[in-house]
Amino acid sequence: MQLFRKTFLSALALTIVLGISSCTKEGPGGNGTITGKVTVHLFDKDFRVMQGSYPAPDEDVYITYGTGDDVSDDTKTGPDGTFQFRFLNKGTYKVFAYSEDPLSFPSGIKTVEKEISLPSGKSKADAGELIIYKSLDVDEGHALLKGKVYQINWSKGYAYIIDTTFAYDEPVYLIYEDDATYSERKRVLDDGTVAFPNLIMGHYKVVVYGKDPNNDGATVPVAVTLTIDKPFQQADFGKIYINKKK
Numbered sequence: 587m588q589l590f591r592k593t594f595l596s597a598l599a600l601t602i603v604l605g606i607s608s609c610t611k612e613g614p615g616g617n618g619t620i621t622g623k624v625t626v627h628l629f630d631k632d633f634r635v636m637q638g639s640y641p642a643p644d645e646d647v648y649i650t651y652g653t654g655d656d657v658s659d660d661t662k663t664g665p666d667g668t669f670q671f672r673f674l675n676k677g678t679y680k681v682f683a684y685s686e687d688p689l690s691f692p693s694g695i696k697t698v699e700k701e702i703s704l705p706s707g708k709s710k711a712d713a714g715e716l717i718i719y720k721s722l723d724v725d726e727g728h729a730l731l732k733g734k735v736y737q738i739n740w741s742k743g744y745a746y747i748i749d750t751t752f753a754y755d756e757p758v759y760l761i762y763e764d765d766a767t768y769s770e771r772k773r774v775l776d777d778g779t780v781a782f783p784n785l786i787m788g789h790y791k792v793v794v795y796g797k798d799p800n801n802d803g804a805t806v807p808v809a810v811t812l813t814i815d816k817p818f819q820q821a822d823f824g825k826i827y828i829n830k831k832k
Contacts, residue, residue, distance in 0.1 A: 611651070611652065611675065611677065612651035612652045612674070612675055612676075612677030612678060612679060613651045613652075613658065613674070613675055613677075614659075614673050614674065614675070615673070615674075615675050615707070616673060616674050616675035616676065616704075616706075616707025616708065617673060617674075617707055617708045618672075618673070618674035618675060618676060618704040618706070618707050618708060618709045618710070618711075619670060619671065619672050619673075619674065619709075619710045619711070620649070620670070620671045620674065620679060620681060620702050620704070620710075620711050620712075620713055621668065621669065621670045621671075621710070621711075621712055621713065622647070622668070622669055622681060622700065622712060622713030622714060622715070622716060623641065623663075623666075623667045623668045623669070623714070623715050623716070624641070624642040624645045624647060624663050624667045624669065624683050624715075624716045624717075624718060625639060625640070625641055625642060625667060625715055625716070625717050625718070626639065626640055626641075626642045626645075626717075626718055626719075626720050627639050627717055627718070627719050627720075628640070628719075628720050628721070628722065629688070629719065629720075629721050629722070630721060630722060630723075630724070630762070630763070630786055630788060631721045631722065631723055631724075632721075632763075633688040633719070633721065634763050634764075634788070635763065635786070635787055635788040635789075637722060637727070637786055637787055637817070638817065640667075641663075641665075641666050641667025641668075642663055642667045642683075642718065643663060643664065643665045643666070643667060644662055644663060645662065645663040645667070645669075645683060645718070646660055646661075646662060646683065646684070647660065647661055647662070647663060647669045647681060647682070647683050647716070648660045648681065648682055648683070649661075649671050649679055649680065649681050649682075650679065650680045650682075651677070651679060652677060652678060652679075653678065659671065669681075674704060674707070675704070675707045676704045676705060676706045676707050676709065677703070677704060678701065678702070678703050678704075679701070679702045679703075679704065680699055680700070680701050680702070681699065681700055681702060681713050681716070682697045682698060682699030682700070682716070683697070683698055683699075683716050683718050684696075684697060684698075684718070685697070685698045685717075685718035685719045685720075686718075686719045686720055686721055687719070688719050698716045698717060698718055699716075700713040700714060700716065722786050723786075724760075724762045724769040724770065724785060724786055724788075725769070725770065725783075725784045725785065725786075726784065726786060727784055727785045727786030727787065727817065728784065728785075728817050728818045729784075729785040729786070729787065729814045729816070729817065729818060729819045729820070729821065730781060730782070730783050730784075730785065730819070730820045730821070731760070731781070731782040731785055731790060731792070731812075731814065731821045731822075731823060732779060732780065732781040732782070732820070732821075732822055732823070733779070733780065733792065733810075733822055733823035733824050733825065733826065734752070734777075734778040734779055734780070734824075734825050734826070735752070735753040735756060735758060735774045735778055735780060735794055735825075735826045735827075735828065736750055736751065736752060736753055736778060736825060736826070736827045736828070737750070737751055737752070737753040737756070737796070737827070737828050737829070737830045738750050738827055738828070738829050738830065739751060739830055739831075739832035740797075740799055740829060740830065740831050740832065741831075741832065742831065744797075744799035744800075744803060744829075744831065748832050750827075752774065752776065752777060752778030753774045753778065753794070753828060753830075754774055754775070754776050754778070755773050755774060756773065756774045756794060756828070757771055757772075757773055757794075757795075758771065758772050758773070758774060758780045758792060758793070758794050759771050759792070759793040759794070760772075760782050760790060760791070760792060760793075761790065761791040761793060762788055762789075762790060763788050763789055768793070770782055785814060786814075787814050787815055787816070787817060787819075788813070788814060789811065789812075789813050790811065790812055790813070790814065791809050791810070791811045792809065792810045792811075792812075792823050792826065793807050793808070793809045794807070794808050794809075794826050794828050795807055795808070795828070796808055796827075796828025796829045796830060797828075797829045797830055797831060798829065799829050803831055808826055808827070808828050810823045810824065810826060
């Protein structure tokens with residue numbers, strides 16, 4: 587009888603342990619680990635020209651336990667963009683980060699996510715790479731665009747040219763890519779120079795307005811186009827000449 591009682595209690599204890607183990611849900615309590623990496627793809631504000639790609643340091647990464655949508659925990663990426671969630675039970679998990687959405691205008695926010703399964707509470711899983719998108723304004727870069735603007739001074743009625751001088755204080759407009767309006771406006775300095783610092787990569791048009799001597803002095807644009815294709819490039823658009831009546 588005593589032997590039967592001991593055998594019964596041992597079997598009952600084993601059944602309880604197995605029952606508890608089989609009911610373990612996703613979440614903390616195990617020794618499972620999920621790792622991954624976040625990478626930033628950087629563009630201009632309308633996502634036309636890629637500015638670069640780099641590991642995302644100090645980026646928020648979130649995890650949900652099971653099939654729910656509620657955030658269960660979060661962590662920060664390290665200097666190399668990697669992240670880690672530790673001490674997890676077996677089960678299904680979702681890790682995600684927030685990203686700007688290149689397909690919405692103006693840019694909205696979306697989640698970039700991966701679903702991960704841990705077969706046991708000791709499993710190690712790699713979520714791989716989460717690519718998120720970020721954008722910059724035209725003046726949030728490191729490149730420099732500069733040049734000189736001259737004005738050809740005409741006599742009254744545009745009968746003849748008097749002289750050529752620096753186009754001091756004339757406004758110069760900078761248009762980025764296919765934008766409908768200008769991104770920046772600068773004025774010509776007293777030595778004829780004009781500079782646009784802190785530019786991102788892309789195609790630019792420099793526009794200055796002058797007069798047309800052959801059309802009763804009608805206002806006409808004089809434009810120069812060029813490309814900045816390196817982050818720290820120093821580009822020179824050369825010399826622009828406009829006609830003015832003195």
